[in-house]
Each structure stands twice: as structure tokens, then as C-alpha cells.
Amino acid sequence: MNCKLCSALFQEFLEKSLCEEVITELETHMKTCKKCRVMLRTYTLTITLSQKVDPPCCVSTDKIDRLKKILLERFFTKQSAQEPSVR
Amino acid sequence: MSKKREIQSDAELVGEIKHGSSRAMEEVVRRYSNKVYNLAYHLTRDSAAAEEIMQDVFLTVIAKVGTLTNEAYFSTWLYRVTTNAAYGFLRKEKKFSDQTPVDDIDQEVQTSYDWSDLPDDVLLSEESKEVLRKSIDTLPEAMRTVVIMKDMEGLKNEEIAEALSISVPAVKSRLHRGRLILRELLSGYFSRKYTDSSGEDE
Ligand SMILES: [Zn+2]
Numbered sequence: 300m301n302c303k304l305c306s307a308l309f310q311e312f313l314e315k316s317l318c319e320e321v322i323t324e325l326e327t328h329m330k331t332c333k334k335c336r337v338m339l340r341t342y343t344l345t346i347t348l349s350q351k352v353d354p355p356c357c358v359s360t361d362k363i364d365r366l367k368k369i370l371l372e373r374f375f376t377k378q379s380a381q382e383p384s385v386r
Numbered sequence: 387m388s389k390k391r392e393i394q395s396d397a398e399l400v401g402e403i404k405h406g407s408s409r410a411m412e413e414v415v416r417r418y419s420n421k422v423y424n425l426a427y428h429l430t431r432d433s434a435a436a437e438e439i440m441q442d443v444f445l446t447v448i449a450k451v452g453t454l455t456n457e458a459y460f461s462t463w464l465y466r467v468t469t470n471a472a473y474g475f476l477r478k479e480k481k482f483s484d485q486t487p488v489d490d491i492d493q494e495v496q497t498s499y500d501w502s503d504l505p506d507d508v509l510l511s512e513e514s515k516e517v518l519r520k521s522i523d524t525l526p527e528a529m530r531t532v533v534i535m536k537d538m539e540g541l542k543n544e545e546i547a548e549a550l551s552i553s554v555p556a557v558k559s560r561l562h563r564g565r566l567i568l569r570e571l572l573s574g575y576f577s578r579k580y581t582d583s584s585g586e587d588e
Binding site for chain 1: 533558568
């Protein structure tokens, strides 16, 4: 295992989709390679930060209500257009 | 007698919308409005645009749900419509970046400054968040979208692949390269800020 291959496997490593053998190789390499250890730690932290940089927000209820109103109007317009004889 | 109010699958709801159920439509709005809004907001960084896109997306659902052949793919279809609408907005606003992808990040020159030990209040400061936000914005569009969908919105690789009409390996490769670039930019920022002894706070 070299540094280039090691860092190329970070994603799979974090997604736990590597087989035991490769994981062992990766960990053995990182034990002796500080650069890759730092790379993995900061790579992982980059993901964590991305998750926190703009936490998902909620749309306000009045916006949702307005949306629903528009949708329902469109919904019934479409239906009455499809079936001319509306009950 | 089966209980009707069990949690319905997307496929069931879509089926009902096709048959004209406004209740199913409302349930879909309840289930997906925040997701659609957040994705649109993160792609455009514009709350008014995100709101408009959210409305357009659900109007598209009403108009085109009949053409959806595999109802199980409803959510990925929704994400695709959202992404396309966001692209449309960015293109109109000329904010669409068509930079050439940064393919060749040389691992050898990657910054090895270890900023993982920095305290949380530094890592999560408004300033470093702003640095990351701006860094994400500098990514080539194809990478930026994938990073936003995966790391900010928490979508699965398969969902992203489906929504962007690309393969799962392509998603992974864009994601990995995007993350490497972001890591590099953050490393540069943190090392400039915290290894420079000419700091102002004595
Ligand atoms: Zn190494």
C-alpha cells in the first residue's frame, strides 16, 4: 500500500465497504504513515463540517400552507380539465 | 380490516395522486417540502429562489406524475426535478460555474497540517463555516452538486446517481475529488491562521 492508494480508499473505508484484507493493509500503512493519518482525520472532519455548515432548515408553515393552496387549486383545475363532468 | 393510516410508501402515495387524491398530494408535500427546499437552497444559496423552485417542483409533480412509470423512484425523480430547476436558476443568474474539473489533485503536494485537533469552537466558528461555504461554491458544478447532495443533504449515492443520471462510481469519484479539494482548502486556511506566529492575539 502506498500513500496514493491509501487516500484513494478513504471514501470506501468510511462507508465500510472495503473487505477485511484491504482494511488491514490500510491500517498497517497508516500506523507508519503520519501523512495519511492526518489526511484521513482531516478528510473525515471535512465531511463533518460540510454537514454542519448550513444545517437543513424548515420551511415556515405559512409558506407550506400557501404552497398547498396553490397546489390544490392546480390539482382541481387539472382534474376538471381531464373529466369535463365534475360531480 | 386493515388500518388505512399506516405510513404509506411513496409508491402508494404516487398511485393515489394519479387517481386524483389531494390528501396524498398534501402528504407528499408534508414529506418532501423541506427536503426539496433545502436542496434548492443549498444549490442556489438564495431563499427566494428556493421557495420558487419548491413551488415549481410540486407543480411539476401534479403536471407530470402521470408520466412516472416506476413509482418507487418518486423521491429521486423529485430530486432530479429540483436539481434541474436549481441549475435553471443558476444559469439564468449566470452563476453557473463551468470551470474545468480539477482532475489532477496531486496527493504529494497535499497540505499535511493537522487541524483535526483544533477545538470545536475554532472548527465550527462562523469564520471557518464561511470559508467552507465559499470553498464549496468554488468547486466545479458537477462536484459541487454531488457534495451538497451527499454531505449536506445526506442523500444516498444511488439516489444522487439516479437524480443526476450518472453512474454510482461517477458519483463516488466526484464526491471524493470534491472532498479532497475542500480538505485542501480548509487545510490551507487553518494552517495560515493557526501556524502563523505573527498572529494578532497576543
Ligand atoms: Zn501514506
